[in-house]
Amino acid sequence: MADKRADKMTIADVALRAGVSTATAGRVLGGYGYTSKENKEKVRLSAKALGYRPNALARSLITGKTKTIGVVAGDIQSPFYASILRGIADVARAQGFGVLLTNSDELLERELEAVQLLLEKQIDGLIIAPCDTSGSRHLHAAAASGCPIVQIDRRVSGLPADSVTLDNRGAASESVAQLLKAGHRRIGIVAELERWEFGDIETFIDRVIEGSIDPASLFPSWQRLFGYLEAHRAAAICIDRSLIVRVGTYSVTAARSATMELLSRANRPTALFTADGLMSAVAMDAITSLNLQIPSDLSLICFDDLDWMSFLKPGITAIAQPLTEMGEAAARLILARIGGEDGEEQHQVLKHRLALRGSVSVPQDEMV
Amino acid sequence: MADKRADKMTIADVALRAGVSTATAGRVLGGYGYTSKENKEKVRLSAKALGYRPNALARSLITGKTKTIGVVAGDIQSPFYASILRGIADVARAQGFGVLLTNSDELLERELEAVQLLLEKQIDGLIIAPCDTSGSRHLHAAAASGCPIVQIDRRVSGLPADSVTLDNRGAASESVAQLLKAGHRRIGIVAELERWEFGDIETFIDRVIEGSIDPASLFPSWQRLFGYLEAHRAAAICIDRSLIVRVGTYSVTAARSATMELLSRANRPTALFTADGLMSAVAMDAITSLNLQIPSDLSLICFDDLDWMSFLKPGITAIAQPLTEMGEAAARLILARIGGEDGEEQHQVLKHRLALRGSVSVPQDEMV
DNA sequence: GCGGTTTGTGCGAACGTTCTCACAATAGAA
DNA sequence: TTCTATTGTGAGAACGTTCGCACAAACCGC
Numbered sequence: 001m002a003d004k005r006a007d008k009m010t011i012a013d014v015a016l017r018a019g020v021s022t023a024t025a026g027r028v029l030g031g032y033g034y035t036s037k038e039n040k041e042k043v044r045l046s047a048k049a050l051g052y053r054p055n056a057l058a059r060s061l062i063t064g065k066t067k068t069i070g071v072v073a074g075d076i077q078s079p080f081y082a083s084i085l086r087g088i089a090d091v092a093r094a095q096g097f098g099v100l101l102t103n104s105d106e107l108l109e110r111e112l113e114a115v116q117l118l119l120e121k122q123i124d125g126l127i128i129a130p131c132d133t134s135g136s137r138h139l140h141a142a143a144a145s146g147c148p149i150v151q152i153d154r155r156v157s158g159l160p161a162d163s164v165t166l167d168n169r170g171a172a173s174e175s176v177a178q179l180l181k182a183g184h185r186r187i188g189i190v191a192e193l194e195r196w197e198f199g200d201i202e203t204f205i206d207r208v209i210e211g212s213i214d215p216a217s218l219f220p221s222w223q224r225l226f227g228y229l230e231a232h233r234a235a236a237i238c239i240d241r242s243l244i245v246r247v248g249t250y251s252v253t254a255a256r257s258a259t260m261e262l263l264s265r266a267n268r269p270t271a272l273f274t275a276d277g278l279m280s281a282v283a284m285d286a287i288t289s290l291n292l293q294i295p296s297d298l299s300l301i302c303f304d305d306l307d308w309m310s311f312l313k314p315g316i317t318a319i320a321q322p323l324t325e326m327g328e329a330a331a332r333l334i335l336a337r338i339g340g341e342d343g344e345e346q347h348q349v350l351k352h353r354l355a356l357r358g359s360v361s362v363p364q365d366e367m368v
Numbered sequence: 369m370a371d372k373r374a375d376k377m378t379i380a381d382v383a384l385r386a387g388v389s390t391a392t393a394g395r396v397l398g399g400y401g402y403t404s405k406e407n408k409e410k411v412r413l414s415a416k417a418l419g420y421r422p423n424a425l426a427r428s429l430i431t432g433k434t435k436t437i438g439v440v441a442g443d444i445q446s447p448f449y450a451s452i453l454r455g456i457a458d459v460a461r462a463q464g465f466g467v468l469l470t471n472s473d474e475l476l477e478r479e480l481e482a483v484q485l486l487l488e489k490q491i492d493g494l495i496i497a498p499c500d501t502s503g504s505r506h507l508h509a510a511a512a513s514g515c516p517i518v519q520i521d522r523r524v525s526g527l528p529a530d531s532v533t534l535d536n537r538g539a540a541s542e543s544v545a546q547l548l549k550a551g552h553r554r555i556g557i558v559a560e561l562e563r564w565e566f567g568d569i570e571t572f573i574d575r576v577i578e579g580s581i582d583p584a585s586l587f588p589s590w591q592r593l594f595g596y597l598e599a600h601r602a603a604a605i606c607i608d609r610s611l612i613v614r615v616g617t618y619s620v621t622a623a624r625s626a627t628m629e630l631l632s633r634a635n636r637p638t639a640l641f642t643a644d645g646l647m648s649a650v651a652m653d654a655i656t657s658l659n660l661q662i663p664s665d666l667s668l669i670c671f672d673d674l675d676w677m678s679f680l681k682p683g684i685t686a687i688a689q690p691l692t693e694m695g696e697a698a699a700r701l702i703l704a705r706i707g708g709e710d711g712e713e714q715h716q717v718l719k720h721r722l723a724l725r726g727s728v729s730v731p732q733d734e735m736v
Numbered sequence: 737g738c739g740g741t742t743t744g745t746g747c748g749a750a751c752g753t754t755c756t757c758a759c760a761a762t763a764g765a766a
Numbered sequence: 767t768t769c770t771a772t773t774g775t776g777a778g779a780a781c782g783t784t785c786g787c788a789c790a791a792a793c794c795g796c
Binding site for chain 2: 751752753754755
């Protein structure tokens with residue numbers, strides 16, 4: 001038994017018991033500098049006997065590295081962030097890094113507090129899904145002060161930081177093209193589309209058509225609308241503004257009522273494209289409530305591949321984002337920066353996978 | 369402009385610029401001790417001008433508190449842990465605490481490493497879903513060394529630490545009773561049931577029947593089997609051992625083949641009880657693959673309420689765990705302990721909610 | 737034997753805070 | 767006046783590490 005107060009054992013105690021200086025004990029335990037075999041042994045034994053556990057705080061204070069990366073997610077509860085976080089945590093753990101987690105709920109104020117907290121705790125790097133893609137002075141400041149940042153899911157324009165995003169525009173465009181190819185001419189889209197800083201949605205549509213928008217620092221849902229518009233233009237099909245359902249907020253109730261309204265119309269669309277996981281779940285709810293059959297009454301392609309889409313009666317064709325891979329990529333980028341890599345900004349744009357299942361068919365009116 | 373190197377600003381720099389001692393500056397910024405109004409003002413101004421950000425590491429080193437709680441989850445990616453984590457993070461944030469996250473993948477070795485990492489980083493408290501409910505010397509050691517621990521989802525026997533769990537036995541028992549009441553006599557159960565330290569599953573069944581098992585530090589899936597058995601005994605119905613499908617590992621493929629086998633039998637059960645979210649999803653997949661209709665061909669009650677269960681054609685009756693509440697409760701407990709509360713061990717057992725939907729009916733053979 | 741490298745050790749100064757002292761100055765009470 | 771509180775200040779010692787430096791012993795080729 002002897003000593004079992006594993007509590008406040010310092011390197012000095014270990015050194016004393018081993019009969020060496022604290023410096024020597026530090027060297028063997030920290031694995032730096034030279035030490036003789038005998039002393040190595042003595043110190044190790046002493047440390048084990050005393051139940052010594054290094055204090056990372058003290059180490060970090062002097063080395064200036066905490067081996068901790070901060071993560072600001074939107075909402076950890078969502079499968080989207082949960083999977084990304086999984087990827088981050090895996091890579092971090094493999095390198096002996098810890099993950100300090102906060103969520104912003106997509107609220108700027110909360111993001112501010114979170115970043116502040118993380119920086120005070122001296123994280124070595126920050127992975128963040130930024131709320132505000134235009135301003136974000138706090139992120140510019142953090143980057144300027146030397147904290148490496150990797151953006152995920154979206155990019156704040158002008159921020160000197162790496163990013164990992166999905167080709168949302170391409171994915172949406174491909175899916176909508178799929179529906180168009182099947183013969184659909186009235187394709188509804190349900191998307192969040194909370195805010196676009198440069199005007200209303202009509203302006204957005206006009207500017208996409210005229211080709212004067214750079215999708216890079218758009219929010220994902222806007223990029224997906226972009227893809228929707230692009231596919232229509234490529235097929236030389238006019239946009240029916242009424243088929244674009246802008247929920248305006250990331251809420252189930254708002255999404256539900258908007259979707260119900262769209263699908264209850266006399267001239268309802270023959271196909272539906274949902275722009276994210278929440279919209280997909282809500283749309284599915286609405287579809288079963290209205291007793292619509294997929295794909296005979298309505299074709300459907302969903303952004304985000306949720307588990308139920310594969311085992312529903314006809315499987316739902318869905319765009320699968322490589323979420324854990326995104327997290328892994330982000331973690332690898334941040335670790336590289338922490339490791340001192342100082343090349344150009346890296347902007348990794350990952351590709352989706354279109355899971356083709358049974359929710360798309362020829363539109364009803366053409367089937368006769 | 370002036371100074372924008374928000375990087376290495378220490379309290380000494382602030383003090384120098386304000387024309388006071390570091391002690392006074394510390395008092396103003398740290399909010400302890402006495403300071404005159406004038407100095408307060410001067411220091412605040414100086415800090416703001418220099419973009420001073422306190423170094424939590426240095427503070428923690430001396431105060432002995434990091435305002436950080438460590439979390440060891442099984443798999444953050446699962447909706448189960450994601451929701452719990454959400455609850456934890458919310459409560460922690462509200463109190464200015466950070467959350468240091470790791471996952472164990474239910475592997476003891478990984479849990480060991482995780483706990484080690486967290487303790488080295490000097491977390492103030494630990495919330496953990498322990499892998500091993502019997503041994504766990506590392507947790508005993510951590511508790512002994514003064515680190516408060518809150519266990520979640522399950523309890524290691526004899527560990528002096530609070531816990532937050534669900535009444536798994538009660539929930540399972542109630543659900544199975546529901547099926548029995550509807551007239552089912554052949555009720556299948558699909559559960560993970562990876563390990564039970566005291567013997568094989570037959571022994572377990574026998575010992576439950578004879579009433580010689582304390583369910584407190586059983587793994588949830590075993591507690592749920594316990595409830596299944598209990599409900600049968602209460603209804604004086606014999607257990608058919610062949611209806612108890614032990615998957616043995618938390619894997620989709622194993623679960624799928626086991627479930628397919630069960631549902632393909634000539635004398636397949638008339639009702640099914642799935643013991644967790646993964647089993648539920650897999651079972652649903654199997655059911656649709658086999659083209660069985662719910663509830664006419666098979667009644668179903670699932671443990672864990674997943675989003676698709678509410679909007680499927682007939683809704684699936686499910687046991688909803690109050691997950692975020694569990695996380696919140698755990699966080700509150702740990703914060704209380706960190707705050708110095710030293711009463712008796714607290715073991716909070718939360719209640720489930722049975723979401724009654726359309727997946728249960730009278731068994732087919734009695735319907736005539 | 738002599739410089740030069742390699743290997744090993746201990747002292748003490750960092751790191752950026754908090755916190756204990758000692759010490760003033762002011763104010764009110766006796 | 768003189769004694770106690772109250773309010774304020776700064777010097778300097780913690781906290782538990784890492785790291786620079788000085789110094790020694792050993793080994794090496796020549």
